[in-house]
Amino acid sequence: MAPNLDSYFKTVDDNADHFIERLRQAVAIPSISAEEERRPDVVKMGMWLKEQLESLGAHMEARDLGKQPVGRYPAKKDESKRTILVYGHYDVQPANLSDGWNTEPFKLSIDDKGRMYGRGSTDDKGPVLGWVNVIEAHQKAGVDFPVNLLMCFEGMEEYGSEGLDDFIIAECKPGKFFADADAVCISDNYWLGTEKPCLTYGLRGCSYYSIEISGPGQDLHSGVFGGTAQEPMTDLVRVMGTLVDTNGRIQIPGIYELVAPLTKEEQGLYENIAFTMDNLYESLGSKTGIFDKKEETLMGRWRYPSLSIHGVEGAFSAPGAKTVIPAKVVGKFSIRTVPDMEPHEVDQLVYSYVNEQFKKLGSKNKLNCYLQHSGKWWVASPKHWNFTAAAKAVEKVWKVQPDLTREGGSIPVTLTFEQATGKNVLLLPMGSSTDAAHSINEKLDRNNYIAGTRLLGAYLHYVAEEPMKE
Amino acid sequence: MAPNLDSYFKTVDDNADHFIERLRQAVAIPSISAEEERRPDVVKMGMWLKEQLESLGAHMEARDLGKQPVGRYPAKKDESKRTILVYGHYDVQPANLSDGWNTEPFKLSIDDKGRMYGRGSTDDKGPVLGWVNVIEAHQKAGVDFPVNLLMCFEGMEEYGSEGLDDFIIAECKPGKFFADADAVCISDNYWLGTEKPCLTYGLRGCSYYSIEISGPGQDLHSGVFGGTAQEPMTDLVRVMGTLVDTNGRIQIPGIYELVAPLTKEEQGLYENIAFTMDNLYESLGSKTGIFDKKEETLMGRWRYPSLSIHGVEGAFSAPGAKTVIPAKVVGKFSIRTVPDMEPHEVDQLVYSYVNEQFKKLGSKNKLNCYLQHSGKWWVASPKHWNFTAAAKAVEKVWKVQPDLTREGGSIPVTLTFEQATGKNVLLLPMGSSTDAAHSINEKLDRNNYIAGTRLLGAYLHYVAEEPMKE
Known part of the structure; x- marks a missing residue:
């Protein structure tokens, strides 16, 4: 039974401009963790986020690592519901107009194609605010929040996340803030291309x-x-x-x-992934790839x-x-x-x-x-209810089955969450491959942000309904 | 017949403190050619040098390349005498006390062993002032100057000598300033060790x-x-x-x-050179040499x-x-x-x-x-009168036969002088291997400076007397 999300979706769409204004405010805080003189802005950004969520009734606490906010919504746990722990970061990479930006990096600039340029738009303020928007849209739509949401928002991701592992491990212990998580969802990576959403289950x-x-x-x-x-x-x-x-x-x-040897089943997976050799050549800026076939290229990157x-x-x-x-x-x-x-x-x-x-x-x-x-590398089971729920949400929002992807790079916090909670971890990206995270002219497409907010909400509804398998 | 140099030598010794004071003044001008803001000091140093020589009656001109002085002494050419072209440079490498100097780099500091520390002391202000001292001591001693001296003093050696080659080639053409040179003497390298003087006839x-x-x-x-x-x-x-x-x-x-194949005659030369494997290990700061024998090591460096x-x-x-x-x-x-x-x-x-x-x-x-x-590499004939005169001067001043050495490094101006004048070029070093040119705590030993001034003068006297062979 698919949850009826119409009312929630309509509210998200109706509030699109409000959500974009929220992103604009977030981008305007230059929370560059790698620059010591910007650390106050990182703290400011954390506090701003905390206030946003508190105004929506979440229970928020500030933790030692530079006063990073952790939160719970609803403020009082509903024991009848599943608990989902979500992670994102609100610090950003350094950026200066003189690096070659076409617009002021700390001022959200939207062009006529709906591309929203600004440092942190896609990495990772947009996805973090997605969760804030989800809460607000549920309230405005009058739709019951489907899960207990635990929030771990970090302000030092772009500077090595020092101390974060110990913090997560401590907060996942019995009786602690993250102890009750049934699954984890991280929104801090990207689609493989620009057209098709994906769920990511592995990292090198x-x-x-x-x-x-x-x-x-x-x-x-x-x-x-x-x-x-x-x-x-x-x-x-x-x-x-x-x-x-x-x-x-x-x-x-x-x-x-x-x-690990390549199984026949795995071998068949690569053919259907929305990826072409031209995608590779475009991102390389040359044709100096090792392989001529997409399957070999994906395996070279992922496995x-x-x-x-x-x-x-x-x-x-x-x-x-x-x-x-x-x-x-x-x-x-x-x-x-x-x-x-x-x-x-x-x-x-x-x-x-x-x-x-x-x-x-x-x-x-x-x-x-x-x-x-x-x-270490990380691989999760994409057959877990955490993934099947996310896949249903993608189908509902984007009218397409998501690719199941792995990534060649590392997001170390993923493995930490898996080990600390002992639960399934899902990477659910909001932005697309052309968003230029860490580069000049970083952007998030309006549609990825708004449909992404729909997606995060829908995911929680499907998570609430998925049968307990694996 | 050896020239009687006693009166000249005594005057050099009597004026030692005066010559050291001259070096002190030179070191105090931070003529760092590689630092743009120090270029005025390079020009100042060139003008100071010009005035020193003019006050001794030399005919001096300033040339375009940053107003570099060229000179002639006596001011009017004596057609009965040989003409020797000498080269040196008065700019220096950068130096800051904070680099690890034990004394102020631009203040000549003499310790109780007579080591005169200061940037440029040995590279190459000391040797340049050697020629100035030679002129002065001849005047004070009342000894007739034995040759026509042409002087080419450069202020951009440590910054690539841009334009110098063209300048030298132009000035060596008939009727130009350096046209009458019978031989060339460059004092801008070092003894192989610390005890024994050398004459250098080859560069890689x-x-x-x-x-x-x-x-x-x-x-x-x-x-x-x-x-x-x-x-x-x-x-x-x-x-x-x-x-x-x-x-x-x-x-x-x-x-x-x-x-070029190794001849038997050449093979025999290396054995007698004042050099040991311990000299190599000391300068390497390790025992990671390629060869165990001094002969192979010298050939590895020179030939x-x-x-x-x-x-x-x-x-x-x-x-x-x-x-x-x-x-x-x-x-x-x-x-x-x-x-x-x-x-x-x-x-x-x-x-x-x-x-x-x-x-x-x-x-x-x-x-x-x-x-x-x-x-290109450069090799001169050490049997030329330019070398035999220098060898006699070394024996007179240092009571020892000089080593005939080559060097592993390059002094490009050497080849330029050879090609532009078509004459023999001699490298006649003043400083020793421990002088730390280009490094912190650069120094010139008092004895090398004063006996070096004797040597340059004696060289001119023997040059005037050597039979014209080769």
């Missing part, structure tokens, strides 16, 4: 390594010492050159043995590991010509990990291979290979 | 290359694109990894075929080519971790060249090899390998 992990090679006591002049000293940079490029080939095949033995070499610290990196022999260089690379790669097993394979390659050089220099950070 | 050349590899339209996120895009940085490290091995052996076919990889432009180079896939990366490396390597032949071997290595990768990215700059 990331293990980031440094290879440090040192020898001389200080940087040397290549005229004086070239040909008499073993050079760390020579050793480094030789070692890094053995890590991966041009087609992305990782050369470290044992890596692919850790990867196979990859290795990228990011750069070198300590060597000459400016324009021009400098004849230095750097005394110590640090090569940086990372491996995107997938099921069933255990990070510590990957570490061991990496260390062993890198040391072996270095040993082959017969160098007197010193090598130290170490992990900078690591975050 | 330098050809500096960039390998640019590009693919995507903009930098990419390794989470989203890792495993689907061919990465320029992967290609670059693989190509750079094929250039040279850990023991400095250049892997580019044909390079060593261009190198064989070397290849150094300097760094990568466009990749991540800061501390920390950034998961970027750089869209365009530029690897930088240089080859130190030696006789008989023709730079354009080296270029062709480099381009052909780099392109071949890249082709092997089967990459869709684009490669562009190009020369940034190139300067």
Whole structure:
């Protein structure tokens, strides 16, 4: 039985301008967490959000991490209803008009195609306000709120979310604020394309390594010492050159043995995903892709590991010509990990291979290979009621079955929520692939915002009705 | 017949404090050519030098390149005497106390061992003032000046000497200021060690290359694109990894075929040079040398080519971790060249090899390998009267036969003078290997400065007497 959402939907549509005004106010607060002088704006943004929700009757509390708001709606739990924990962040990436924005980044500017430009519009103020709008539209429509909503809104996501994991784990313990969550919904990613909504059930992990090679006591002049000293940079490029080939095949033995085999069922999934090679070429800005087929490309992004070499610290990196022999260089690379790669097993394979390659050089220099950070991959079951409810909501709002997607990147908080709650986590994106999060001219389409608000509300109604399976 | 220099030497010694005061005044002018706001100080330094020489009766002119002084002493040419063209520079490297200097860099500070600390003391104000002192001491001693001295003093050496080559070539044409030079003497390098003077007759050349590899339209996120895009940085490290091995052996076919073979006579020269492996280890600050023997080490520095990889432009180079896939990366490396390597032949071997290595990768990215700059090696005949005169002067002043050395680095002006004058060029260093030119705590030993002033004067006397051979 589909919940009757007509009244709710009509109210959302009737309040579209009001909701856009809310987004305008939010965008106008430059809550850039990475800039220390903007931290007061991050706190201001959190307090503004808290007040918005309090004025709608939610119970809000401010938590220690920069006074981040957590909330509950209705304020008093209805024991007969499911409890859904939602997450979003209200801090944003840095932005300046001079970076190349066409409009003031902290002033919401809507063009005639309904594209709403502004820093944070899609990442992640729009989705966060979606939840506020959902509450308000229910009240205005006089429709009973279908679940208990727990809200975790963060103000330091763009600066590494320091302390957030411990906070979430603590608040998920029995008797604590998030203890009663039956499922989790995170709205902080994007559609795969621009036309078709998706539900996301997997993310790759990331293990980031440094290879440090040192020898001389200080940087040397290549005229004086070239040909008499073993050079760390020579050793480094030789070692890094053995890590991966041009087609992305990782050369470290044992890596692919850790990867879960491709099943026939999974193989069939990729064909139907709304994605074309032209989508890839457009986002690459070139045709320098590894694969010619969309299925292989999606698998390369989602379900196979990859290795990228990011750069070198300590060597000459400016324009021009400098004849230095750097005394110590640090090569940086990372491996995107997938099921069933255990990070510590990957570490061991990496260390062993890198040391072996270095040993082959017969160098007197010193090598130290170490992990900078690591975050594990995450895959949820898309057959869980949390996902089937979301799929029904997409069909209701967008008249189309959502793609079930994974992502190549990491959203570490996803795994934290899964581990802390022990419940299913759903990624339910609002924006589309062209929204330019983290870039200049970030935008959210009006339709994605308003239909997205419909979607979040509809999701809660279907969640309330889904049978308890898985 | 050795010239009787006693009166000149005594006058030099008697005027030592006066000469040091002169160096103190020079060091106090922060003539840092690389810092635009210091350019007036570079001009001021040039004018100060001009006035010093004019007060000694030299004929001075200021030339266009930042009003650089050229001079002649005696003001009127004595047709019966040889004409020696000397070069030095009066601009200096940047220096700040906060870089780690123990004393104010622009205040000459003399410790109890006679080490005179100050930016420019040894590179190259001390040697330039040496020539001024030589003139003054001759006047005070009442000794006839033995040659016609032409002076070319530069104020932009530490900033690339832009325009200098054209200037020298023009001034060496018939009828121009430097036209009558019979030989050239440059005092802008250092002893190989600290105890024994040397005469330098060879320099390696330098050809500096960039390998640019590009693919995507903009930098990419390794989470989203890792495993689907061919990465320029992967290609670059693989190509750079094929250039040279850990023991400095250049892997580019044909390079060593261009190198002049080692003759028996030359082979015997290295054994007697005042240099030990401990000298190398001390200057390296480590024991990561390629060779265990001093002869091989000296040949590796002086007479064989070397290849150094300097760094990568466009990749991540800061501390920390950034998961970027750089869209365009530029690897930088240089080859130190030696006789008989023709730079354009080296270029062709480099381009052909780099392109071949890249082709092997089967990459869709684009490669562009190009020369940034190139300067040719230089080797003079140490049997020329210019050298034998200098050797006699060293024996007279230092009571020891000088080492005949080459250098691994480049002093491009050397080759320019040789080509423009068609005459023999001698490098006659004043400072020692521990003077820390370009570094913090640059110094010139009092004894090197005063005995160096003796040496420059004695050199002119022997030059006046040497038979015309070679």
